[in-house]
Amino acid sequence: MSDEKDTINRGILPIPDPQYVGLTTYDAKDPDTKFPPIEPLRPPKGAPNVLIVLLDDVGFAASSAFGGPIHTPTAERLAKNGLKFNRFHTTALCSPTRSALLTGRNHHSVNMGGVTEIATSAPGYSSIWPKEKAPIAMTLKLNGYSTAQFGKCHEVPVWQTSPMGPFDQWPTGGGGFEYFYGFIGGETNQWYPAIYEGTTPIEPEKTPEEGYHFTEDMANKAIKWVRQQKALMPDKPFFMYFAPGATHAPHHVPKEWADKYKGKFDQGWDKLREEIFARQKQLGVIPANAELTKRPAEIVAWDETPEGMRPIFAREMEVYAGFLEHTDHHVGRLVDALKELEVLGDTLIYYIIGDNGASAEGTPNGCFNEMAVLNGMGTLETTEFLTSKIDEFGGPNAYNHYAVGWAHAMDTPYQWTKQVASHWGGTRNGTIVHWPNGIKSKGEVRSQFHHVIDIAPTILEVAKIPPPMIVNSVQQAPVEGVSMLYAFNDTKAAERRETQYFEMFCNRGIYHKGWTAVTRHGVPWVGAYKRSFDEDVWELYDTSKDWTQAHDLAKENPTKLAELQRLFLIEACKYHALPLDDRTFERFNADLAGRPQLIKGKSQILFGGMGRLSENSVVSTKNKSYSVTADVEVPKSGAEGVIIAQGGNTNGWSLYAKGGKLKYCYNFFGIKLTFIESTQSIPAGHHQLRVEFKYDGGGLAKGGDITLYVDGKQVGQGRLEQTVPMVYSADETCDVGKEGGSPVSPDYGPTGNEFSGEVNWVQIDLEKDDHDHMISPEERFKVAMARQ
Template identity: 70%
Template sequence: MLPIPDPQHVGLTTYDARDPNTKYPPITMLRPPAGAPNVLIVLLDDIGFGASSAFGGPCNTPVAERLASGGVKLNRFHTTALCSPTRQALLTGRNHHSVGMGAVTELATSAPGNSSVRPKNKAPIAETLKLNGYSTAQFGKCHEVPVWEVSPVGPFDQWPTGSGFEYFYGFVGGEANQYYPGLYECTTAVEPPKTPEEGYTLTEDLADRAVTWVRQQKALTPDKPFFMYFAPGATHAPHHVPKQWSDKYTGKFEEGWDVLREQIFARQKELGVIPENAELTKRHAEIPAWDDMPADLKPVLARQMEIYAGFLEQTDHEVGRVIDAIGDLGVLDDTLVFYIIGDNGASAEGTPNGCFNEMTTFNGLPGIETTEFLLSKIDDFGTPRAYNHYAVGWAHALCAPYQWTKQIASHWGGTRNGTIVHWPAGFDDKGKTRDQFHHVIDIAPTILEAAGLPAPTFVNGIQQAPLEGVSMLAMLRDNDAPETHDVQYFEIMGNRGIYHQGWTAVTKHRTPWLQDAPPFANDIWELYGPDDWTQAHNLAKENPDKLSELQRLWLIEAVKYNVVPLDDRSVERFNPDMAGRPQLIRGNHQLLFAGMRVSENCVVNVKNKSHSVTANVVVPETGANGVVITQGGSVGGWTLYAHEGKLKYCYSFFGIDYYIVAAEHPIPAGNHQVRMEFAYDGDGLAKGGTVTLYYDGKAVGNGRVDRTQPMAFSADEACDVGADSGSPASPEYGPTGNAFSGVIDWVQIDLGEDSHDHLITAKDRFNIAMTKQ
C-alpha cells in the first residue's frame, strides 16, 4: 500500500523527556530493500531497428556498443509503433489502450482506450519507486499530457512531476527544435542557457542537467537509489545537429537507400542480431526505389541521411556522458540500464522527397519545396535555419530487415526496436544476445523484481489494476530461460496485429505518407510462422485455420484492453466536441498578459481569417523596443514588436518570405494602445491579407502579406507575450535580448467572421497531428 503508512507509536507517554522510560523509535529515512539497483531508462525517438551500429546500422553508436559488450542485446523487443502510446506503456507497465493512449494525445476521444487520460488505478512506475524510497527524475520529451492540460494553468497531475518524478527538465509535446526548444523545469517555462551561436543543442543541455542531478543525488544521499528516465526526443525530426557530427558521414550514402538496406542486412548477420536464415523483406511499391528518384535531387537526399546519421551519433555521445557520470560516481555496476533505441520504427513522415522545413508538409504545401529550392538549401540542412526531415526511403532502409516503418503497428518495421540491458551486478552475461519475445510493458515489472518490490495493491488510496507486462529478469540472467511473453496485440490507427507463441497475424490498414484509410472490412490479413524472423512469407492462403485462430485471439485481446472500437477517423477526432475531449480555448476572443507562454493548441486560431491584435503598453522615455506578442518562429509565424521605436508586424512564411509592415513614426512615450488589423483576402486557404497598424485608434502604417500558412505555424514553438522565447519570428531581432522595453498591461486577439477553416480537409487535419509526434 503506497504511500507506506506512518508508524504509530504505542507505548508509555511520559511527562518529562528526562524520564528513563521515555522511549520512541528513531526517525528513519525511507529506502527500498537492500540491493535495489539504481535504474536508468534511455529512450531514443524515431529510430529503426537497423539504424544503430550496435544492430548493424550505418550510424555510429559506440556507447550503445560499449553497453552491449558489458550486457545483453534484446533482438526481439517491441514498442507500439508510435510515440505517446509507447511512452505511456513504458511508464505504466500496461498496454497503451489500457492506459488511454491508443494514439497521440492530439487525437484523444472520449473512448477509454483513446482518451489520453491515464486511469488512476494504473499508477506509473516512477510513482511506485518514489513512494518506496527512490529519487526520481525525467529529462527530455514528455508526450503523455492531454492537450487541454498543456498550459500554465494545468492541471499538472499527468505532467512528469504529477506522475512520480520529483524533477523534470525537458519539453511537453511531440517534437522540439534542437536549437530553440520550449523548455520546462518541473512545470515552469524556462529559457535555454545559451544560443545556437554559442553552441547550444538540446540533447547536450539535457545531458548536462542529468549529470548535475545524478551527481547531486549521490553526493547527498549515497545510500538512496535513483530512477532516471532520459528521453531526449532525438532523433525525431527536425533533424538538427552541428556540422562536426554530420560531416563525418559526407559521401557515405551516395549509393542510396536500397544499397544501404542490403549493407545493413549483411552487417546484421555478421553481428548475429538476426539469424543466418533470416530473409530481407521486399520493398513495397509505395516506397520509391533509389534508382527512380530524380538525379538532380539525389545530392539533397544523400545530405538528408548524412544529417540524420550525425544526429544519432551525437545523441549516443550525450547518452554516454550520462553513463560516464554514473560510472565516475562508482555506481554503474549497480545501475540497471535499459537503452531502448527508438520508441517506434524510423519515421516515414518526411514525404518521398524529404523536406527542408517539415512545416510545409504539415500545411499541405510540400510542392513549394522544389528540387531547385532544396538544392539551394543543401548547406543549411541540420542548422538553425532548417526544420528538416529525411525521405521515406531512408526510413525504410533503417528499419531493415523488416517491412514498413513507424506508425505501422502491424509489422516489425514499426514495432521492433533494438534494446540493450546493462547491469553487471545483476546478471553475468556480457556481450550476449537474447532472442525471447518481449514488449515495452515488460520494463516496469522487471524493475520491480530487480528492486525486490511488489507491485502495489493500493496507490494514493486507489486499488490498482494488475501490471500487464511480465518481468524479463529470468531471461536476462539465463539465455535458456523460457519465453514468458507469449501473447501481445498491436494497434495504431487501424494497423494491427497479434503475436502468439511465435506466430503473427497482421493487417496494414493505412500507409502514413499516403493517409489512405479503407473500410476495416477491406483489410487483408497476413500470417507469418514461428521460423519466419522477418515476416517475409505470408502463409494466409496455406493455413487459413491458423489465421482465423489468431484473428479471433486479436479480438479477444482488443476487447480486454479497450482497443475497440477501432478508430481511424480524421475530421471527427479533430473536432473536440465530436471527439468528446475538453478544449481550453473557446470563442473568438482571447486575453493574454505579459510573461505568458502558451502552445498553439491553446491560442485562438488566426489562420485563414481576418483578425486583430490589440495591446495596452507603457513606453519608457528611452523609446519602445522588443516583442509585444509573437506566435511560431523562424519556420513560420508572426510577431508584433517595436524596432527602433516604431511598431512593426512581421509574418514569416515558412522562413522563405518575411513580410514586414512598419509604422510611420515611433510610439510616443507613455500609456498607449497599439493595434494590428489583418484583413484576410478570402477566397480559400493560405491567401494573403492587408495589414494596418494603429496607435490609439489612428492608422500609422499599412502593408501586404502575400501568402500565409493555412494549418500550423510550428510543431513546438509557443505564443509568447513580452518576448520571443524560441527561434525569432522576425529577422530584425535575435533569439535573445528581444524583451519589450516597456510595460505590457494586456494583449487581446480578436477573430473576424470570415473564417475559411472549413476548407481544410480531414486528411490534412489528420496529417498535422500524426506528424507532430
C-alpha cells in the same frame, strides 16, 4: 542482491506512517522513555539504481550495435558488457510507447491509443491515464527511490499543456518524478527548445551561436542531478528516465557531426539495406537464415529517384546519422558520470534504441521545413529550393526531416516503418540491458519475445518491490507486463510473453506463440484512409521459421489465420482498442473528437510576461480575419522590441517595434517574410497598438490585407498573399513582451528582444469587423470576465 527480509508493508502507497504503541512518560529524562528512531524511507535492501534511456524515432537498423551504418559507441560499449534483446517491441508511436513503458500496461489500457493531439472521448483513446494504473515512477518514489525525468514528455493531455496545468500527468505532478527538465509535446527545436523545469517554463542559457544544443543541455542537467543525488543521499537508489527529443524531427545537429558521414549514403537506400542486412547477420542480431524483405511498391527505388534530388537525399541522411551519433555520445557522458560515481555496476540500464520504427513522416522527398509538410504544403519545397538549402540542413534555420526511403532502410530487415504497428518495421526496436552486478552474461544476444510493458515489472522484481494494491487511495489494476529478469542469465529460457496485440492508426496485428497475423490499413505519408476495415487484407507469418515476416502464409493456412484474427479481437476488446478509429479530420477537431479545449470563443486577453504558450493555449487566428490590440507604455527612450509573437523562424507572426516604429512580420514557412511598418514613430507614453488582418476567404491558406493602428489611427498597411493553414509549429510558442525560442523576424535575435517599455495587456479578437480600432476599459473588462 541481498536476501535480507523486508519488513515494510509496501502494498499500500503512500506507505502508512508507523504508529507508536507503548509507555508514554511524563519526563523525557525518565529512564523508561523510549521511542523508536525515525527511519528514512528506503526500498528493500539491494534495490539497484535504474536508468532508462529511450531514444526517439530510431529504427532497428540504425545503430551500429544492431548492424546499422551509424556509429553508436555507447550502445556498443553497454552491449559488450550486457545483453542485446533482438525481439523487443514498442507500439509504433511515441505517446503510446511512453505511456506503456511508464505504466507497465498496454497503451489502450491506459487510454493512449494515439498521440495526445488526436485524443477522443472513447475508452482507450482519451489520453487520460486511469488512476488505477499508477506509473512506475510513482511506485518507486513512494518506496523510497529518488526519481527524475529528462527530455521528452508527450503524455500530457493537450488541454492540460499550458503553464497553468493541471499537472495530473506532468512528470512532477501525477507522473511520480521529483524532478523534470525537458519539454512537453511530440518534438522540439533542438536549437531553441521550449523547456520546462518542473512546471515552470525557462529559456536556455546559451544561443546556438554560443554552442547550445538541447541534447547536450539535458545531459548536463542529468549529470548534475545524479551527482547531487549521490553526494547527498548515497544510500538511496535513483530512478532516472532519460528521453532525448533525438532523433525525432527536426533533425538538428552541429555541422561537424553530420559532416562525419559525407558521402556515406551516396549509394542510396536500396544498397544501404543490403549492406546493413549483411552486417546484422555477422553480428548475430538476426539469424543466419533470415530473409531481407522486399521494398514495398509504395516506396520508390533509389535508381528511380530524380538525379537532382539525390544529393539532397544523401545530405538528409548524413544529418540524421550525425544526429544519432551525437545523441549516443551524450548518453555516453551520462554513463561515464555513473562510472565516476562508482555506481555503474549497481545500475540497471535499459538503452531502448527507439520508441517505434524509423519515421516515414518526412514524405517521399523529405523536407527542409517539416511544418510545410504538416500543413499539407510540402509542394512549396521544390528541388531548386531544397538544393539552395542543402548546406543549412540540420542547422538553426532548418526544421528538416529525411525521405521515406531512408526510414525504410533504418528498419532493415523488416517491412514498413513507424505508425505501421502491423509489421516489425514499426514495432521492433533493438534494446540493450546493462547491469554488471545482476547480469553474469556479457556480450550475448537474447531472443525472447518482449514488449515495452515488460520493463516496469522487471524493475519491480529486481528491486523486490511488490506491485502495489492501492496507490493514493485508489485500488490498482494488475500490471500487464511480465518481468524480463528470467532471461538475463539464461539465454535458453522459455519466453514468458506468449501473446501480444498491436494496433496503431488501425494498422493491427497479433503475436501468439511464434505466429503473427497482421493487416496494414494505411501508410504514414498518406493522410486519408480509403478502404473499410473489412477490405483490409490480413497476412499470416510463422515467425519461428520466418524471422522477418517475409513469407505470407494466409492462403496456405486460413484456419490459423482465422484463429489469430479472433484472438486479436479478444485482446483488442480486453485492452480497449475498440472501436477502431481511422478518422483524420474529426480526431484533430476537439469538438468532434469529444475532448476538452483549453481556449474557446472568439476573444482572448493575454498579459505582459506571459510566455511559452503552446498553440493549444492561444485562440487560433488561422484562415480568418482577426485583430491584435496591445496596451503599452512606451519609455522616453523610444519603442523597441517584441510586443507579442507566435511561432518561430520556420513559421509565425510578430508585432514589435523597430527603431521606434510599429512593425509586423509574417513568416511563411521561412520561405517568404512579409513586413508592414508604420509611417511614423510611436510617441512616448501610454498607447494602444493594433494590427488588423482582413482575410480574403474562399478556403484555407488564403491571403488578406494588413493594417496597423496607433491609438485608433491608421499608420501602415500591406498585404499577405498566402497564410499558414493549420499549425505554426509543433513546439514554438506565443510570448508577450518578448519572444522565446527562435525569432519570427530577422529584425531581432533570440535573446535581448524584450519590449523596451511595458506591455500591459494584449487582446486577440477574431472576425471583428465593427472598425472600432480602440478597446474601451469597459469592453476589455467584459471580455476578461467572459474568459474566467
